[in-house]
Amino acid sequence: MALTKQDLIDAHYGQAGLNKKECVSAVESTFEIIKDELEKGNSVNISGFGKWTVNSKRERKGRNPQTGDRITIEARKVVTFKPSLVLKKELNAK
Numbered sequence: 001m002a003l004t005k006q007d008l009i010d011a012h013y014g015q016a017g018l019n020k021k022e023c024v025s026a027v028e029s030t031f032e033i034i035k036d037e038l039e040k041g042n043s044v045n046i047s048g049f050g051k052w053t054v055n056s057k058r059e060r061k062g063r064n065p066q067t068g069d070r071i072t073i074e075a076r077k078v079v080t081f082k083p084s085l086v087l088k089k090e091l092n093a094k
Helices: 005-016 020-039 085-093
Strands: 044-046 050-057 060-063 070-073 076-083
Touching: 005 020, 020 044, 020 050, 076 085
Parallel strands: none
Antiparallel strands: 044 050, 050 076, 060 070
16 A cells, blocks of 8 residues: 555644644645755755655667567656665664
8 A cells, every 4th residue: 555645644633733734734845845856956865764866867779569669768857766774774674
């Protein structure tokens, strides 16, 4: 089961003692800050959790698996996540 944005809002509501509207605002603004930084090309590092970075992929040759036609896959940016050592240790301890 995936953790959804609504699940995060509900968890904040249950733990932080804020009202629902404030929880929605806190979660939304956190995601917006992360997105803005990634769009600028900056990495986002949350201590004890992990780091998101934006990497550029170059243009490359590919193949359509249905038709076998050769295609060019355009250059693009991708977001990668690397978990922190603290998070890895916690996941492997359980």
